[in-house]
Amino acid sequence: MGAAVRTLLLLLLALGGNCAVAEELIATAVTKAGEAVPYVLTRLEPPPKYLLILFPGGNGIVNPRIQDGRLAYEKKGNFLLRAREHWVDDDFATIAMDATAAEDRIQAVIDDLKGRFPSARIYLIGTSKGTYDTMALAAYLADKIAGEVHTSSLSTVASFDGRKYGNRQLVVHHRSDGCKVTPFFAAEQSHTRYGTDFIAMEGGTSVGDPCEAYAYHGYNGIERETVAAIKDWIRQDPPTMKGIAK
Numbered sequence: 001m002g003a004a005v006r007t008l009l010l011l012l013l014a015l016g017g018n019c020a021v022a023e024e025l026i027a028t029a030v031t032k033a034g035e036a037v038p039y040v041l042t043r044l045e046p047p048p049k050y051l052l053i054l055f056p057g058g059n060g061i062v063n064p065r066i067q068d069g070r071l072a073y074e075k076k077g078n079f080l081l082r083a084r085e086h087w088v089d090d091d092f093a094t095i096a097m098d099a100t101a102a103e104d105r106i107q108a109v110i111d112d113l114k115g116r117f118p119s120a121r122i123y124l125i126g127t128s129k130g131t132y133d134t135m136a137l138a139a140y141l142a143d144k145i146a147g148e149v150h151t152s153s154l155s156t157v158a159s160f161d162g163r164k165y166g167n168r169q170l171v172v173h174h175r176s177d178g179c180k181v182t183p184f185f186a187a188e189q190s191h192t193r194y195g196t197d198f199i200a201m202e203g204g205t206s207v208g209d210p211c212e213a214y215a216y217h218g219y220n221g222i223e224r225e226t227v228a229a230i231k232d233w234i235r236q237d238p239p240t241m242k243g244i245a246k
Helices: 103-116 130-136 155-159 184-194 223-234
Strands: 011-014 020-026 039-043 050-055 065-067 070-072 092-096 121-127 147-151 168-174 197-201
Touching: 050 103, 050 130, 103 121, 121 130, 121 223, 130 147, 130 155, 147 223, 155 184, 168 184, 168 223, 184 197, 197 223
Parallel strands: 050 092, 050 121, 121 147, 147 168, 168 197
Antiparallel strands: 011 020, 020 039, 039 092, 065 070
16 A cells, blocks of 8 residues: 555445445555555544544554455454444544554644544544553644543553643543453542543443453443443533543
């Protein structure tokens, strides 16, 4: 896939009931060093008001590509990607890419998105190990995007002070998250110590490894509710209230 070549594939997906959603492989995001940063853009027809860049957990590799003439990518079972039927609507579009802490790679995608949708507000959303990158990029992105959402965060979120950044910051966590490296109390501490906006989720079903996508860690069974809570917070941009707790 050439660095300056835009590879486009439109697929009609049965997302959100009868809504036809266009899924495109985009290859026009290029770093200053000439490295292409491909991503999957999922949207309805109207120009979106909000663009949500998704950083999945685990190894964070989405690897979007054309394979045997079809769009292929990894991490479809991850909470953020599998919940796209709830993320995408007339106001929201999603961008699925490899999670990264590299400033040049995220900047390439931001520049490409701003060229396509100059009036849209951009949010970066990470989950689990993807929050290592969202927290690492927080200072760099403070004046470049509208905000960040850190879901099922690593324990280091306990010392994450959202007040330090000029944009909006939200921490989301399941009260029953059983993963040892993403304890609920750490996420809650970011809120109690620093006033970081915070949403605590409950319910759903936990299946298998407590650190995997279909456990409470991945909001299994409450994807719709979790996404709705995050989107409600995003819609308060510019914010009308602080320190949300649910």
